[in-house]
Amino acid sequence: MRGPRLSPINRRRWQQFRRNRRGWYSLWLFTTLFVLTLFAEVIANDQPLFVWYDGAAYFPVVADYPETAFGGFLPTTADYRDPAVQEMIEAKGWMLWPPIPYSYDTINYDLPVPAPAPPSADNWLGTDDQGRDVTARLIYGFRISVLFGLLLTLTSSVIGVAAGAVQGYFGGWTDLLGQRAIEIWSGLPALYVIIILSSFVQPGFWWLLLILLLFSWTQLVGVVRAEFLRVRNFDYVKAARALGVSDGVIIARHVLPNAMVATITFVPFVMTGAITALTSLDFLGFGMPPGAPSLGELLAQGKANLQAPWLGITAFVALAVMLSLLVFIGEAARDAFDPRKTLQGGMDG
Amino acid sequence: MADVPLLAIEGLQVAFGRQVVVHGVDLTVRGGETLALVGESGSGKSVTAMSVLGLLPYPHASHPAGRIRYRGGDVLGADDARLRQMRGGEVGMIFQEPMTSLNPLHTVEKQIGENLAIHRGLRGAAMRRRVLELLELVRLPDPERRLGAYPHQLSGGQRQRVMIAMALANDPALLIADEPTTALDVTIQAEILDLLADLKARLGMAMLFISHDLNVVRRVADRVAVMKDGLVVEQGHAATVFAAPRHEYTRALLAAEPSGRPEPVADGAPTVLAAEDVRVWFPIRGGLLRRARDYVRAVDGVSLTVRRGETLGIVGESGSGKTTLAFALLRLQPATGRVVLLGDDISRRRPRALRSLRRRMQVVFQDPYGSLNPRLSVAQIVAEGLSVHRLARDDAERERLVAAALEEVGLAPELAERFPHELSGGQRQRVALARAVILKPDLMVLDEPTSALDRTVQSQLVALLRDLQVRHGLAFLFISHDLSVVRAMSHRILVMKDGTVVESAETEALFQRPGEAYTRRLIQAALGPA
Numbered sequence: 038m039r040g041p042r043l044s045p046i047n048r049r050r051w052q053q054f055r056r057n058r059r060g061w062y063s064l065w066l067f068t069t070l071f072v073l074t075l076f077a078e079v080i081a082n083d084q085p086l087f088v089w090y091d092g093a094a095y096f097p098v099v100a101d102y103p104e105t106a107f108g109g110f111l112p113t114t115a116d117y118r119d120p121a122v123q124e125m126i127e128a129k130g131w132m133l134w135p136p137i138p139y140s141y142d143t144i145n146y147d148l149p150v151p152a153p154a155p156p157s158a159d160n161w162l163g164t165d166d167q168g169r170d171v172t173a174r175l176i177y178g179f180r181i182s183v184l185f186g187l188l189l190t191l192t193s194s195v196i197g198v199a200a201g202a203v204q205g206y207f208g209g210w211t212d213l214l215g216q217r218a219i220e221i222w223s224g225l226p227a228l229y230v231i232i233i234l235s236s237f238v239q240p241g242f243w244w245l246l247l248i249l250l251l252f253s254w255t256q257l258v259g260v261v262r263a264e265f266l267r268v269r270n271f272d273y274v275k276a277a278r279a280l281g282v283s284d285g286v287i288i289a290r291h292v293l294p295n296a297m298v299a300t301i302t303f304v305p306f307v308m309t310g311a312i313t314a315l316t317s318l319d320f321l322g323f324g325m326p327p328g329a330p331s332l333g334e335l336l337a338q339g340k341a342n343l344q345a346p347w348l349g350i351t352a353f354v355a356l357a358v359m360l361s362l363l364v365f366i367g368e369a370a371r372d373a374f375d376p377r378k379t380l381q382g383g384m385d386g
Numbered sequence: 387m388a389d390v391p392l393l394a395i396e397g398l399q400v401a402f403g404r405q406v407v408v409h410g411v412d413l414t415v416r417g418g419e420t421l422a423l424v425g426e427s428g429s430g431k432s433v434t435a436m437s438v439l440g441l442l443p444y445p446h447a448s449h450p451a452g453r454i455r456y457r458g459g460d461v462l463g464a465d466d467a468r469l470r471q472m473r474g475g476e477v478g479m480i481f482q483e484p485m486t487s488l489n490p491l492h493t494v495e496k497q498i499g500e501n502l503a504i505h506r507g508l509r510g511a512a513m514r515r516r517v518l519e520l521l522e523l524v525r526l527p528d529p530e531r532r533l534g535a536y537p538h539q540l541s542g543g544q545r546q547r548v549m550i551a552m553a554l555a556n557d558p559a560l561l562i563a564d565e566p567t568t569a570l571d572v573t574i575q576a577e578i579l580d581l582l583a584d585l586k587a588r589l590g591m592a593m594l595f596i597s598h599d600l601n602v603v604r605r606v607a608d609r610v611a612v613m614k615d616g617l618v619v620e621q622g623h624a625a626t627v628f629a630a631p632r633h634e635y636t637r638a639l640l641a642a643e644p645s646g647r648p649e650p651v652a653d654g655a656p657t658v659l660a661a662e663d664v665r666v667w668f669p670i671r672g673g674l675l676r677r678a679r680d681y682v683r684a685v686d687g688v689s690l691t692v693r694r695g696e697t698l699g700i701v702g703e704s705g706s707g708k709t710t711l712a713f714a715l716l717r718l719q720p721a722t723g724r725v726v727l728l729g730d731d732i733s734r735r736r737p738r739a740l741r742s743l744r745r746r747m748q749v750v751f752q753d754p755y756g757s758l759n760p761r762l763s764v765a766q767i768v769a770e771g772l773s774v775h776r777l778a779r780d781d782a783e784r785e786r787l788v789a790a791a792l793e794e795v796g797l798a799p800e801l802a803e804r805f806p807h808e809l810s811g812g813q814r815q816r817v818a819l820a821r822a823v824i825l826k827p828d829l830m831v832l833d834e835p836t837s838a839l840d841r842t843v844q845s846q847l848v849a850l851l852r853d854l855q856v857r858h859g860l861a862f863l864f865i866s867h868d869l870s871v872v873r874a875m876s877h878r879i880l881v882m883k884d885g886t887v888v889e890s891a892e893t894e895a896l897f898q899r900p901g902e903a904y905t906r907r908l909i910q911a912a913l914g915p916a
Binding site for chain 2 (some may be wrong): 046272279
């Protein structure tokens with residue numbers, strides 16, 4: 038149906054987005070960081086990326102090898118950080134380590150000082166109070182935060198847009214009941230509900246996503262509903278009804294594209310909200326299970342260990358940079374969809 | 387002193403960005419005279435007038451050349467303080483849209499008083515006296531009571547009177563009126579024009595009057611300047627220009643009055659649509675239980691029939707229920723009464739069952755900007771009905787049908803890939819027509835299809851509609867407040883007022899011998915005193 042080319046208005050929006058230099062660079066920086074952290078396993082890991090042993094190649098990151106494969110005695114998975122194992126391998130070959138030889142849950146037992154250890158050549162950003170490398174935890178934590186934010190944003194947008202579309206398009210009683218239900222629902226104290234729920238289940242990634250989704254889908258409903266209420270009275274919607282087009286097709290083809298503008302403008306801000314929500318739950322200890330890498334948990338450690346300022350500062354800087362980048366991207370997106378800015382210069386006199 | 391004109395525009399150019407839209411305009415307005423600036427939309431007439439008060443979006447807009455002198459003093463080079471002094475002080479301005487040019491949160495007294503406070507420092511009782519004086523001057527009925535009224539409590543004509551009072555507040559020497567009557571009903575248009583002419587004579591102001599409507603200009607102008615594509619093509623005394631136009635564009639404009647009559651209907655042509663006692667009542671709810679206390683009778687018991695190949699014109703002022711009636715007939719608006727389409731009673735049909743019948747009745751809206759989805763290409767818009775009613779077997783056939791429909795409404799097939807914003811108003815309206823015609827309907831409702839278009843485009847569209855009617859035996863319901871267009875289109879006319887039909891007759895009979903005072907008033911306002 039629709040050609041592959043970008044419609045002129047979208048091309049103009051893209052130009053407008055790029056014209057906001059701060060937002061444009063933020064998008065690049067954020068995308069780079071996110072793509073890098075997607076490969077966290079090859080950047081920070083307690084297993085070598087590649088082992089050449091006795092004329093054969095091994096890839097410990099993707100496959101498990103027992104210690105016996107390298108001439109050891111234990112039939113369990115080789116612990117490459119064990120000096121004995123390292124010696125055995127280096128006797129008949131070599132290993133390639135990732136730039137950070139720690140995973141998020143690797144405990145460094147060779148610390149010269151009691152944990153938390155300050156930044157050093159070995160642990161670039163120091164270790165936390167359980168001797169785990171902060172840099173590695175930061176990389177994994179960033180990834181989990183962004184993935185969580187993206188998923189929560191996507192799911193709550195889909196539900197929110199659908200609910201707003203139905204309310205706005207049909208109006209009347211549907212709208213009235215929907216609005217009242219949402220008002221009551223948003224009156225629930227979300228944080229307490231989550232705390233109570235997390236005493237029934239051990240919240241993991243998916244549980245948290247579901248619980249937060251229960252409360253975050255309402256954010257977009259108002260915007261989409263308002264847009265639908267406006268557009269459903271446009272002449273081209275009436276014309277479509279006069280042609281006999283069904284309601285579903287009218288919504289998808291004629292009304293939804295208008296509402297998408299408002300939605301896309303909101304999405305980066307929904308995402309910052311989602312990331313902040315996860316972080317604060319982790320900080321309070323109701324979030325991800327213990328041991329999982331999370332920025333909120335790092336913040337909590339910083340609070341508990343004021344004598345180790347690198348913990349708090351790292352978590353703060355990471356969160357500040359991530360959220361600021363998202364806000365800048367959001368601002369550029371808002372500019373791009375602002376008709377006053379997009380249409381400037383496109384006006385014919 | 388007498389030789390210095392009040393306003394002199396010399397070789398004025400206006401550019402937006404790099405695009406020059408006004409290419410060197412020379413105009414003079416002398417004290418006490420009315421200069422009408424006439425032209426179609428896009429001719430640069432409003433932009434020229436806005437330059438006088440520096441109201442363009444600078445710095446996006448610029449003046450590569452030319453000057454504007456007001457009483458001999460340069461305006462384009464004037465500083466902001468001088469411009470502010472001119473705006474609303476020595477030069478008053480009236481805008482087209484009385485709805486949006488008044489602040490909805492301010493009372494009438496405050497709107498007018500603001501101007502007096504800024505330019506004259508009037509306060510309290512003195513200001514109130516002057517506001518009342520102005521309201522009496524513009525003949526707003528019951529001015530004392532209106533002082534505290536908000537814009538939404540006034541009718542369109544009353545709002546325009548308030549706008550005029552604001553413009554007159556500081557006894558301007560020059561009044562710039564930008565299409566001051568275009569948004570109003572014909573009868574109210576006539577009243578406002580008379581008021582302006584009267585005020586001009588009494589106050590001795592000069593007026594720069596901008597309009598696309600020659601009928602309006604004929605009533606008020608001393609001199610006329612005709613603009614086209616950013617140039618003044620003809621300028622002269624109103625009587626001379628109207629009697630002996632020199633430039634061919636002026637002649638085209640004058641000849642653009644829709645003319646001709648529709649082809650007579652064949653004898654024994656079958657009835658396409660018959661409606662009996664159609665009512666649309668909107669409840670006014672009140673009280674604790676939100677019970678209907680009373681009803682707004684938008685359409686109150688209208689009966690009509692249209693035959694194959696016939697056009698039924700429906701005329702009336704805005705608010706008379708014309709459009710609501712049309713929507714009720716199309717079952718796009720809940721209504722009571724019987725509607726029979728091609729012998730099939732559709733008033734009780736369920737929406738789903740109605741969908742297949744939609745093909746038989748189509749609608750074209752007034753606003754060609756709003757009735758086309760800006761995100762779809764022309765081909766997608768025109769083809770929409772085909773997919774709903776499964777009229778095309780495959781993509782090739784769909785393309786062929788779209789091309790045929792575009793050709794039928796006089797559009798080049800190359801336009802199929804364009805988007806609505808790349809088309810002119812007339813082209814858009816043709817696309818809307820193609821979207822309806824492609825389904826080969828029996829009945830078409832045309833809701834003010836020509837009102838948003840320029841005169842020359844209007845007459846082309848009227849010719850096209852008549853042509854389509856003859857070729858396909860279409861029945862038209864033609865809704866309009868513009869009687870000259872209705873006269874050129876319709877076989878019979880219904881006159882509506884407050885939701886009811888006050889008169890119904892053959893077109894010529896109605897124009898020759900209008901039975902009702904209301905009809906007479908409509909005809910007189912539209913065609914001018916004979």
